[in-house]
Amino acid sequence: MFHFTPVKRFAAALAATTVLAAPAIAEELKFANFTPPFHTINASVIEKMNADLSAATGGELTVRGYHGGELGAGPVEQYVRVVQGVADLGWGLPGYTSSQFGKTMIAELPNAIPLDKPGYEALWEAFDEIKGEFPGTKPIALWTSEPNIFIMKDHDIRKPEDLAGLKIRVAGSTAAQVAEAMGATPVQMPINQVYNALQTGLIDGVITGASTLSDFKLDEVANSYSLGANLGRLVFYTVMTGTKYDSMSDEMKSAIDGVSGMELSKSAEMAWNATADAAIEAARVAGDNTVIDLSADEIAGFETAVADVVNGYVAEVGGEAALAAMRGE
Template sequence: MKLSTFAFAASLAVTATVTGAQELKFANFTPPFHTVNASVIEKLNADLSQETGGAVTVRGYHGGELGAGPVEQYVRAVQGVADITWGLPGYTSSQFEKTMIVELPGVVPEGKCGCDALWDAIDEISGEFPGTIPVGLWTSEPNIMIMRDKVIRTPADLQGLKIRVAGATAAEVATALGATPVQMPINQVYNALETGLIDGVFTGSSTLDDFKLDEVADSFTIGAPLGRLSFFAVMGEGSYAALSDEAKAAVDAAIGREVSTSAETAWNATGEAGVARARQDAKNTFVDLTPEEAAAFAELVMPVTESYVAAVGGEAALAAMQK
């Protein structure tokens, strides 16, 4: 499909009237209680509505109403099925090779948020977002180990276990620790844990609330350097082109670091709340690694970062993320 066709299709997706009122469709593959709704979708709606006096609004279409597959979120924005979508670079890792550097252990400096690391590197990674305008770029809280019937205290405890990962970077980390990575979307993890298809997952603790993973897991290991997840929200270029000049100015003011910071702050808060709640459940075992215990994991995974950056020619992106 040609880009002009994308633009035409996207222009149809933007609800507009002669008076200029416009509703932007935001596709959300997760339920409305997910952290993304309040921190990104509702924030954009509030900001754009205020900036335009209600002439531009954002409506979330939740639970996959505009298409259920998380993997296809990006292309839905390009094709105009939705005006704005969100997703994980890891689901299509080959498209986002440099963006995903931010996910690797040791990349985001102490005290710096992942969203700032990504926006600091935007000149290096913008080519990985064709046909769209990045609305938000952020990362999760650091990954933890969420396991069923397995307690992980040392790398040896992971040998041969099937671990769900979100993308290529996490797969390399799991492999370095002796586990077998299994890539699948997060909305399939609950059933996979429950049925024993996988032994555990490396992911952020926000999934305990957002996807109820503690209902089917019973062991949690915190403190290993496993990296983090990255996320995007993007607007199709066709949808943006269909906006009035005033609406474009409002969108330009609403997107970028501020909404990204809102998302990352909310992800961290959801993660902290999920861990605090799960610690109260007597069935759960929590392993909080000491610095010495964490070092055994670091020795195995830190070389993954160096080799991955070299493989994708990402030295400039890494330097920008760490400045």
């Protein structure tokens, strides 16, 4: 039989008390970011989600960003990495795997969403129509970029005919059809390859949001920008591994639900717009760029050029209800 001295009894009691009083083990969610930490996604989504979750759980649940592709560099593979649990959270573009996101991609079509309607509102209003396109994950945020513009090197675009024969980078197959309808030759590639492609002449320009001028430093290699046509927007998602979410306690799930959805999506989209506005202002004052504000007649020319593509795509994916929901109809 063992006999405890008073000192040993005190030590044992202290140890037991310490175990009973120990706080719940904090958990850190891994957020995969294929872009550098200065990219707009970091402050508007990753850091915001970390701050909000930490506040909601007393620091028991936090988010850590793994930047610059630390958990896998390929932008195209981000969704798969989340499904497989390589990361707990990740962000990306449906356009990179557009066949998976047939109805979601309607939001990227020219004239699908009015220029004055927030894209995140349109996407969440259509969520019942598109939620089946996010298998194996829990959508945390859905938003769009600022409206697309023409970002060109050594070519000024005022009408569709100006694009004839030019090589234009697109993010996915839907954008490729739009580029072809305007007479351009689409070249599909991830956004992080566009800088070198513009610099070397592999492409002549890109149809995308102005935030890329600073986020991907395209202002260093482009010199002509055409604004005003409703050329669609890019769609973005942040998703969480479905099995990870399902395995969490009800309290943790509630905290995640509380910081997800419309508010986080709005934070992202407003940040994208702010980055874009600042980039366009910088381009206007730089002195070595051509910034074209298209007239109403010029805008109508682009709308006419792409109308058949837009209507055909919506019919092809059975997306009439999704489009109506996005428009609030």
